[in-house]
């Protein structure tokens with residue numbers, strides 16, 4: 001068969017398989033079976049958690065381990081050395097408004113290395129280190145074009161610079177190619193033992209690991225205020241941003257845009273994408289143990305409200321889009337709601353309300369924040385404008 005014909009049939013079969021997946025899923029609220037969520041404030045031994053100290057000493061480490069063992073795999077943080085090299089710099093980028101640095105982050109372990117290419121713009125008019133947004137980019141690299149010849153709402157760098165923030169991005173392919181046959185050609189080469197383990201890291205873990213290496217760099221970068229870094233991810237990137245924030249307390253704020261299954265949506269709510277489907281379509285995203293929960297969400301010792309709670313008391317903003325039912329907007333709101341009890345231990349002032357806010361209305365004056373944008377599965381200027389307002393509010397950067 002001619003290769004173009006083969007490619008055509010491959011594309012048609014992928015599209016129809018996906019359409020079929022979506023058709024087979026439940027989108028009817030009345031057909032969501034009853035479920036009981038695991039309790040964030042009760043340890044596995046049955047002890048009730050009643051203050052932030054007990055949460056941090058007893059329950060938080062336990063939940064982290066449960067997510068490692070059952071969902072995302074371990075997140076190793078040991079390496080032999082790390083090297084930062086500025087490979088390109090332009091102090092007059094964006095008509096003089098921004099200072100561009102392209103930084104090569106090289107991480108070494110047992111005679112292997114991984115290269116992460118960081119793109120960083122900081123506002124030239126800043127008189128002190130600035131807070132930053134860091135995107136884990138799962139879309140084509142053109143979306144984060146350092147030359148700014150191509151611009152994209154997915155990473156509206158000019159808008160963010162005008163808001164007084166630094167904006168940075170890394171691409172998922174540097175850490176782990178998003179391909180079931182190639183994903184091990186990145187961070188996992190540094191940690192071969194992870195590949196052999198049933199609770200070993202896979203791509204989502206590797207992408208989150210990359211965000212932590214950028215934090216290692218930001219701690220040395222004087223243009224950035226490393227105490228005010230917001231990690232941002234969309235969809236599969238938004239699953240990684242939550243996992244990164246859960247693990248790395250240096251990430252001061254987390255944004256998880258349309259992250260859906262195994263991101264900010266409750267797994268037990270049988271609506272849209274479920275564990276069986278995600279493990280089948282993307283067998284390289286989660287730890288091998290996660291397959292045990294295919295069609296058996298109730299067996300999971302955790303649910304996604306507990307992932308969000310691991311960031312407490314740091315602010316977490318999850319978003320949905322009205323046409324993105326696959327990612328379950330209601331299940332996302334409910335995951336945030338069910339994380340509230342952990343934030344309350346810290347005395348946080350919560351503002352989500354008991355029902356989802358009106359469409360296109362962002363609740364941001366709350367450490368657990370949410371909006372449901374009218375539109376499709378994407379990250380747009382509407383979303384980013386609200387991310388900036390959210391960061392302004394929580395970082396205390398009134399401009």
Ligand code: GTR
Pocket residue numbers: 138234235236237259260261273278281
């Ligand atoms: C979908 C997948 C979702 C989401 C999305 C994306 O196909 O089912 O869980 O991650 O891809 O990353 O855009």
